[in-house]
Structure formats: C-alpha cells, structure tokens
Amino acid sequence: MYNPMYKSEKKPDNTASKLSTGSLPGVAKRHRSERMFKATGLIAIAGGLLFLLFVLVSIGISGIGAFKKTYINLPVPSTIMQQVLDSGIDDADYYSLNRKALRERFPDISGRRDKRALYRLVSAIAEFEMKDQVVELAPTTNAPITIKFTASDDVDMYIKGTVDVAESGAAGRLNAKQVDLVNTLKQAGAIEVGFNWGFFTNSDSRDPELAGIKGAFMGSLFTLLVCLVLSFVVGVMSAIYLEEFARKNKFTSFIEVNINNLAAVPSIVYGLLGLAIFLGFFGMPRSASLVGGLTLALMTLPTIIIASRISLQSVPLSIREAAYGLGATQVQMVFHHVFPLALPGMLTGTIIGMARALGETAPLLMIGMVAFIADAPSNIMDPATTLPVQVYLWADSPERAFMEKTSGAILVLIATLIAFNLVAVVLRKKFEKRW
C-alpha cells in the first residue's frame, strides 16, 4: 500500500525508464501528456505569481505616497512673536496668529476669498503645530522664528504630482492662485518633503494629511490577541477531546457535522451573534476590541477545530501503541506524544484562522467597530477599529488624498500578514525538529 509517510525524497530516474520502455507502444503519447500536464502546472503557477505581482505593484505604486509628507516652512516675524509674548506663550490666540503669519508672508493677498484660499495651504491643525513649536522653543525675546507647518492635502497632492495641472492653472482642488502661491513657496525653498512618520504615529483623522494607522493597528493587535487566546485554547482542547476521548456515537457525529457547517457560515452572521450575546446579553461596551476578539474567536473556532482534528488524525497509530506499551495512561499518551506531533498542523490551522480574522470587517460592523475613532486604544476595553476597517473607511472618504492612504494601509496590512506567516513557519519548524 502506498503510504505518503514513506514517500521517497529522490526523484524517479527518468533516463533509465526511458531507455527501458522507449520501444513500448503508446509510451511517446504518455510522455507527451505528462509534459503537457507539467507545463499546465507551471503556467498556472506563473499566472498566479503574475497576478500577485500585479496587485502588489499597483498597490505599492499608489500607496508609496502615503509614506511621504509635505511641509511648509513659514517665517514668523517679530511683530507676531511680540503678540505671542504679550498674551503668554500658552494662551496666545494661535488660530489668528498662524493666519497672520501666512498673510505676512504674502502681503499682497487681499480680499476675503483670496485670504481663505491662502489659509487652506496649511493643514487644519496649523494652530496646534504653531503652539507646540513655540512652546518647545520657549522664546524670551521677539526674535523671528520659523515654524514648520504640515501642508494641506491639496498642496501635498500637487507637490507629489498626484493631481494634474489643468489649462486654467488649477490643480485638483487648488485654484490657479493657490498653485501660484505654492510655486512661489517652492522656489523660495520653503517646501520640504519628508518621511511621513505621522502615518505610523497618528490615529484616524478626517484630514488626509494627518491621518495615520496607529489606532487601527493597535486595535487589530488587541482584537487578535483576544481572538487567539480564546480560539486557540478552546479550539485545540475541543479537537483533542472530540478526537481522542469522546465516544463515537450519534451525538458526537452530530457535533462534528455542525462544526463543519459552522466553518462555512458567512462572517456577518457571527457579527449578529456577537451583537446579541456580548452586547445584548452580557452588556459589554460597544466598539471594544474585547468584543471584536470574542466575535472573531467564534468565527475562527471551527477552522481551528477542524485543522487540529485532521492533524491529530495524521499522527501514526504506532506512536500511540508505543506509548501504551510503555504503560502510559490515555492522557499521558495524548499530551506527551500525540499532541506535540500534531502541534505543527494545529499551528497552521490557527494561523489560517487568524489571517482570516485579521482581514475581517463584516462582523465588526455589527458591534460598532466600524466607526470614526481618533484616539488609539490603550487596552482591550477601549473603542477601537482594525486595519481592514480603516482601509474601508478611507476608501469611502470623499477627500481624494485618502486614496494613497488607503493603499498605504493595505501595504501595512499585507506586511503584517507576511510577518504573521513567518512567525508561523519558524514556530512550526522549531517544533518539528524535536521529532
């Protein structure tokens, strides 16, 4: 009988078989069909790789801009610094002062409309940036200083070349006048493009130039931690009990059929379940990553149980018999011998389940995790979103600059998944070596 456990590592010696069977009838035809099959397989793999490459490259190209950010360096003359000192560094009206600094830089701008256009060159948090930088410098004299402002998303897109300049001189939402101003700043060397650390250290924002993934990343981390602890422990334990200890009767086969069915249930159903049980019955807080983790654990449990049972089944009977032969009890046999052997397979199942949980948004919609949450969660009870939810929310936003942020977040999500799989491979290899 063919046993995959004893599959030879060596490849069959093709030349020898060809020599001995070359003259038999139909052999040429059979070889041709074999070559055809191999070629088809190769084409399939190459096609798959090509699609993967295409996806990665297109997301990479559109997402690379998310990691760069445009700044505008603006001089703050001594007249304004005097006003800061007069009203106190902490209490100055930076809302008016940063606008005044912009007007001083372009003294020939007049009229309400043009002034508003000028103010829109910097981001919505210009006043806070100015305050932070002035407070840090703690000036004692009214000597002029330079403040580094984050450019608005429209300026950012123009500098990065995301938007085309129309015949009228306008670029995207910037009108011709604003484009002129930006070009003046650029020629004066006041525009600076740097690495966008904010993309990793900020949380969600409605201003694309300020939005970052920290909140979503932390949310994903907490959610997955809860999900992993619960689903791995419960999943592996149920698999061991069902496979090794439970009697085979109608009841256990009923359970088995149901577990297999649960693995195919659409994920939104688990969201409804989570809403009814965790929020409705237990009264847990809405949007918390604890609830998200619990809900996703329900979803991943069947996957883990099925994978764990299969890997338990694949442990050869001889191992069990040897353990019994040495006088081990059933529990000793399972936990000392079968379980460690089956663990690599269980880990693979868990990683597959976790990867699915990491990419899930639908169940989270029902429990309030698809929301605008600007503060990063610091524990599993805080309101949180996850990375795929962030991608979804940004892709839906009207501001065009969110397009590159969306792709950037996808890149981070993919990188996280790859890291995940690497850890799984390393863990698996480590456990495999012991046997």
Place this chain on the structure above:
Amino acid sequence: MKLRSLIIGLTLTASVATPALAGDEIRVVGSSTVYPFSTVVAERFGRMTEYATPVVEATGTGGGMKLFCSGVGEDTPDIANASRRIKDSEIEKCAENGVDEIVEVKIGYDGIVLANAVGSTLYHLSQRDIFLALAKNIPTEDGSLVENTYQTWQEINPSLPNIKIEVLGPPPTSGTRDAFSELVLETGCKTFPWLKALKDTDKPRFKAICHGLREDGAYIEAGENDNLIVQKLSANPTSLGIFGFSFLEQNSDKVQASFISEHEATFENIASGDYPVSRSLYFYVKKAHLDEVPGLAEFVKLFMDERAIGEDGFLTERGLIPMGEDELETWRSSVLSFTPIEK
C-alpha cells in the same frame, strides 16, 4: 512544556490587561450624511480639550435613532445624527425607554443638485418633469399606470431641449437617493391628484409608484461616489447627474446645476429654503447624559460655535450649508440652554 508556559503566559497577559471600566467618551451614532461634519467637530474637540475624542458611527438615521432611544446609561449613545427631523413615533419610543428629554440641534442644510457639464444646455426642470422622466411606470390622469416610454426631455415638456434622457445617480442604499426620492420624485408624483390621495390611503403602493425608477438605461446607478459622477458628466455632455451640493461647489468649473422650479442651486437659495431640493441636518442630544458624560455640553457648544457652523466655519469648507444669522442665533440660544423638545 514550552507550549504550556506559552498558553499560561498569554492567558495571564489577557487577564491582566483587562481594566475595570469602559471609557466614558462621547458616543455619536446616526446619519451618514451628518457623519463627515460630526467627525470633523469630534476630531477638533479631541484636540482642543482634555476630553477623549468622541466616537462617531455611521449607522444611518433610522438605525441611529433606534440605538439612541434604547435607553439611558453608559452603554447607550449620547448623540444621534439625523438627516431628517426626529419622528413622533421615535420620540414616543424614546420616552418608553426612559429617554424623555431630548435636545434638538439643527446644524444646517444639505442640497441635492441635478447637474450637467459646463457648456451644454442649461435645464429648467420641475419636479414633475423629473418624475416623468425617471419613473418606471408613469400615471395617467384617469388613475392607471403605463410604462414609461419617454425618450427625450422634449416629449415630456415642449420647453425642454430635444435631448435623450440619461441621468446618473446614486443607488438605493445611498442617503442622497432617499432625499432625492422624497423631495423630487414624491413632489412630482403628488402633482397627480389621485396619487396624492393614494398617499393617505395606501402608502406602500404610493411609495412603490413614486420611488420606482426606470431600468431601461434612462436612469443609471453610478455608485455612491459623487466624484465619479462628476467625472462622467464632463466626459458625456448630454447626461445629467444627481449629487450633493458640496461636490457642485468644488467642481463649479466642470459642472452646472439645473434650475429646479425656477430656482438656481446656490448657497443662498439653499440656505433660504427657496431651492426645493434641500434638507435640514440635525443631531439630538440626550439631556440625561449632560451631567454624566464629561465634555458632552462642551462638544455641543463647539458644534454651535461660529467657527464651526457659522458662515465662515470649518464645516462650510466640508460642504455644509450654514443657516442664516437669525436662524442660527435662535437655534443657538435654545440649544445652549438645553431646552428639550416639547411633546
């Protein structure tokens, strides 16, 4: 052994990391039309004050009201956004669950336009024209329905140009579509006396007739993305598109809005209510939470600030059409004294 310590370690980490209490941040739910404005104020509020940034969820107006009215307490929302006024049935439902004092806040207006590319014919439409152009089945004067076979605008109304009917608009899931159905199609529908009477006797049938759109290519569902509709209009000068006023304002170099009932879709006309296809945006505050949830009163105050919903406020930059000065002043005084809705 290693695995056992790993499991124990993970379990311990999880149990230690569990704090005692949930956060006491402000919770906002409701309309996806108000969501962009609410989130901007929430973010600013989080940045300006020492309070946590409010959590804003877009659940739709109806879904938001349901959550809002589910009771008083830490696990219920503090604010419900709405792209329409609260219904009497919702007020009753709220009262049943102990939410008997609700403060109503109007934040401004949202207009919906029917536009085409700059340079093509400017339309002067009435709601009846639009209804007859887009309805799946059109009513006759004697109370029966016939299939809509109008091909050009001129067939409907001789004063309109002889151009093929083609309108790009949002899908049924969109709030813009809801408002369009209600403000344009229903109004056009009601110009037929028997349909107007039908609204009181058989509302579901009235809705089915008035809200049903053609599926023969005259009305094209163009997705939720208004930016996309604007781009398609420039590429195709004979079609009209339905989208929010803020997109018209930002693309005024590319698209022009049709006059509806002889009113142009301008900032002033929408604010004064002359332009018929506009709706008011609201949010509702649970008065019982004002003393319980830290920062709730300040959040409402920031929303009512001149810098937010005033004429030059940061919300107008996001496409909100502000109220006139007098109206704003009236609302501000009633809101800031937190006077609940009278039943």
